[in-house]
Amino acid sequence: MRRFLVLLPPFAWLLALVAAPVAILAGIALSQGAPGVPPFLPPVSLAAGWQGTLENILTLVQDGYYAGSFLRSLVVAGVSAALCLGLAYPVALGIAAAREGWRVPLLAMVLLPFWTGFLPRLGAWIGLLRDGGWVNGVLTGLGVTAGPLPLLYSDAAMYLGMVHAYLPFAVLPLTATLLRRDLAVEEAAADLGASPWVVFRTVTLPLSLPGAAAAFLLVFIPAAGEFVIPELLGPPEALLVGRVLWAEFFQNRDWPLAAALAVALLVLLIAPIRLFQRLDEGGSRRGASPPSRVGGTAADGRRPGVLR
Amino acid sequence: MRRRWSLAALLAALLALPAAAQPVLNVYNWADYIDPAVIQRFQRQTGIKVRYDVYDSLETLEGKLSAGRSGYDVIVPTSEPTFARLVRAGALRPLDKDKLPNLRNLDPGLMQRVATVDPGNRYGAIYLWGTVGLGIRLDKVRAIWPEAPLDGLDLLLKPENAARLATCGLAVMDSATDVLPSVLAWLGKDPNTSDPAELKAAEQALLAVRPQLRAIPGSGALLDMLATGEVCVALTYSGDVIQAAARAREGAKGVELGYVAPKTGVHLWFDLLAIPADAPDPEAAQAFIDFVLQPEMMAAITSQVRYPNAVPASRPLVAPAVRDDPSVYPPEAALARAFVPATPNQAGERARTRLWSRFRAGR
Numbered sequence: 001m002r003r004f005l006v007l008l009p010p011f012a013w014l015l016a017l018v019a020a021p022v023a024i025l026a027g028i029a030l031s032q033g034a035p036g037v038p039p040f041l042p043p044v045s046l047a048a049g050w051q052g053t054l055e056n057i058l059t060l061v062q063d064g065y066y067a068g069s070f071l072r073s074l075v076v077a078g079v080s081a082a083l084c085l086g087l088a089y090p091v092a093l094g095i096a097a098a099r100e101g102w103r104v105p106l107l108a109m110v111l112l113p114f115w116t117g118f119l120p121r122l123g124a125w126i127g128l129l130r131d132g133g134w135v136n137g138v139l140t141g142l143g144v145t146a147g148p149l150p151l152l153y154s155d156a157a158m159y160l161g162m163v164h165a166y167l168p169f170a171v172l173p174l175t176a177t178l179l180r181r182d183l184a185v186e187e188a189a190a191d192l193g194a195s196p197w198v199v200f201r202t203v204t205l206p207l208s209l210p211g212a213a214a215a216f217l218l219v220f221i222p223a224a225g226e227f228v229i230p231e232l233l234g235p236p237e238a239l240l241v242g243r244v245l246w247a248e249f250f251q252n253r254d255w256p257l258a259a260a261l262a263v264a265l266l267v268l269l270i271a272p273i274r275l276f277q278r279l280d281e282g283g284s285r286r287g288a289s290p291p292s293r294v295g296g297t298a299a300d301g302r303r304p305g306v307l308r
Numbered sequence: 309m310r311r312r313w314s315l316a317a318l319l320a321a322l323l324a325l326p327a328a329a330q331p332v333l334n335v336y337n338w339a340d341y342i343d344p345a346v347i348q349r350f351q352r353q354t355g356i357k358v359r360y361d362v363y364d365s366l367e368t369l370e371g372k373l374s375a376g377r378s379g380y381d382v383i384v385p386t387s388e389p390t391f392a393r394l395v396r397a398g399a400l401r402p403l404d405k406d407k408l409p410n411l412r413n414l415d416p417g418l419m420q421r422v423a424t425v426d427p428g429n430r431y432g433a434i435y436l437w438g439t440v441g442l443g444i445r446l447d448k449v450r451a452i453w454p455e456a457p458l459d460g461l462d463l464l465l466k467p468e469n470a471a472r473l474a475t476c477g478l479a480v481m482d483s484a485t486d487v488l489p490s491v492l493a494w495l496g497k498d499p500n501t502s503d504p505a506e507l508k509a510a511e512q513a514l515l516a517v518r519p520q521l522r523a524i525p526g527s528g529a530l531l532d533m534l535a536t537g538e539v540c541v542a543l544t545y546s547g548d549v550i551q552a553a554a555r556a557r558e559g560a561k562g563v564e565l566g567y568v569a570p571k572t573g574v575h576l577w578f579d580l581l582a583i584p585a586d587a588p589d590p591e592a593a594q595a596f597i598d599f600v601l602q603p604e605m606m607a608a609i610t611s612q613v614r615y616p617n618a619v620p621a622s623r624p625l626v627a628p629a630v631r632d633d634p635s636v637y638p639p640e641a642a643l644a645r646a647f648v649p650a651t652p653n654q655a656g657e658r659a660r661t662r663l664w665s666r667f668r669a670g671r
Contacts, residue, residue: 033654035393036397037398037399038374038375131538132537132538147475153523236523236524236668236670239665239669247665250367250368250371251367251484251661252657253370253371253393255374
């Protein structure tokens with residue numbers, strides 16, 4: 001009974017804020033579009049009984065247009081997540097290696113831009129990258145380029161915006177994982193003659209994999225559905241799933257198809273989340289058992305942290 | 309970005325505690341589309357507080373209204389397609405003509421043009437109207453190509469012309485609804501066509517110049533780009549170009565921005581004052597519409613936003629610089645060539661949206 005009471009709030013939360021909206025979305029995805037307010041017929045009504053349709057879901061599968069946009073979104077999300085991971089790793093390593101008093105200020109510096117508004121930051125990039133913007137102003141002013149370079153509305157600008165927006169999501173889990181690792185293991189490897197690079201490659205890196213996977217996914221998942229950044233900074237051909245969904249909802253006023261797209265995106269993203277859970281379980285097993293073993297042999301009075 | 313702003317404004321409006329005594333009117337209008345002094349005078353005269361919120365695309369407006377209970381009392385949809393669809397969906401409330409004496413001020417000829425979608429003009433009163441055409445940074449274009457043909461869509465849609473001007477920036481506003489009819493007319497086709505072959509021709513014409521386009525932004529963003537000089541030729545709404553020109557002149561950088569209505573057929577549109585069926589305060593909405601339709605108010609609005617209105621008695625009161633600008637009030641000859649596009653059916657709409665996303669994607 002106590003257990004039930006403890007579990008009730010999180011379950012109520014999940015039901016109200018996750019299960020119910022998804023169920024409503026799935027209901028709209030199964031309904032037929034019709035002019036009116038709202039612009040569809042409910043899939044089940046008291047008067048007509050079942051009047052839903054699988055047509056919207058079939059359209060998603062049969063029309064290559066949607067598969068194409070999903071694929072592009074996954075590629076953009078993958079590249080953004082990889083770029084974030086690549087940038088975040090040295091930052092996280094540095095923060096984890098810093099003296100204790102320094103860690104919080106360093107983390108704050110990573111998070112600080114995150115606390116300012118999202119749109120003003122994008123607006124700042126527009127101001128920097130546009131034809132009459134600062135970057136082009138400096139380049140032409142110094143005579144590096146003859147005229148303004150088309151920096152804005154490009155893939156590069158889009159990835160810049162993505163990395164800038166999502167970098168803290170990658171730094172935080174990596175830092176947490178790297179801080180938790182047992183330094184005695186690295187020390188043991190160094191004592192046994194491994195060079196710093198070999199220590200990093202064979203000990204530090206494998207130990208940080210769960211954090212890296214979390215970092216990758218925390219960027220990948222929101223980036224896959226990202227709408228605003230590609231729209232404001234990216235090239236017009238960046239036809240990602242967010243944009244396609246917007247067009248179905250607002251331009252075609254086809255709420256059922258838009259809902260079907262949203263459900264499909266959700267289902268697609270469950271796969272990497274499951275993968276992450278598996279990695280995490282495997283990783284924590286790998287991360288937990290060897291240090292306890294090594295920790296036992298290393299407990300002969302030497303101070304850990306010789307590497308530093 | 310504007311879309312987000314208006315969302316924030318809506319949220320603020322929802323969070324604001326409703327004043328117990330003072331009636332509140334929620335107006336939802338296009339961005340940069342009124343003289344703020346008119347709102348202040350309405351508030352002073354009637355004691356009704358106006359909460360003013362803006363959109364920069366019909367999609368945003370229609371999306372919100374389709375969800376129901378939008379909370380707005382006055383909206384300003386464009387006659388085709390949004391107003392027409394809202395009338396058909398039963399989403400609007402008929403105007404109570406007894407309470408709107410100033411409806412008589414409206415030009416019957418222009419109201420007749422809207423009656424095709426709203427027989428008897430039961431649901432809407434024309435607020436402002438305009439055309440779709442080219443905004444041209446004359447100073448920049450002349451610098452690249454002194455004898456460029458500045459009289460029509462050839463400038464943008466002929467690939468060899470587009471290639472010549474690409475360096476100074478070309479753009480088309482992101483609206484299948486308001487761009488395709490002009491492109492079809494330029495090709496000599498029916499602007500309302502649903503014929504796949506004719507739509508394909510329009511798509512190919514657009515794709516032929518697609519590599520030269522710097523951006524395909526929303527109309528609000530395009531106004532800024534014209535004003536800052538980010539683009540030098542843009543297909544967009546007439547008044548946006550004229551507003552951008554005024555804004556650029558304020559910046560005082562020797563900017564010369566002109567508007568050209570296509571000689572191959574001018575896309576004419578009307579924005580109508582209307583009341584959603586579920587408006588919380590329809591009485592206040594009627595009062596606002598009647599107030600705005602006074603010649604003095606319409607003159608102030610036209611002077612400010614540089615779009616023509618449909619109240620002939622306001623004409624002498626409009627600021628002379630705006631009144632005598634042929635790009636604001638198109639000459640009779642141009643109006644004779646003008647067409648009001650019809651609203652495509654669902655299948656035609658989807659074909660056009662799909663065409664548009666292929667054009668955006670450039671493939």
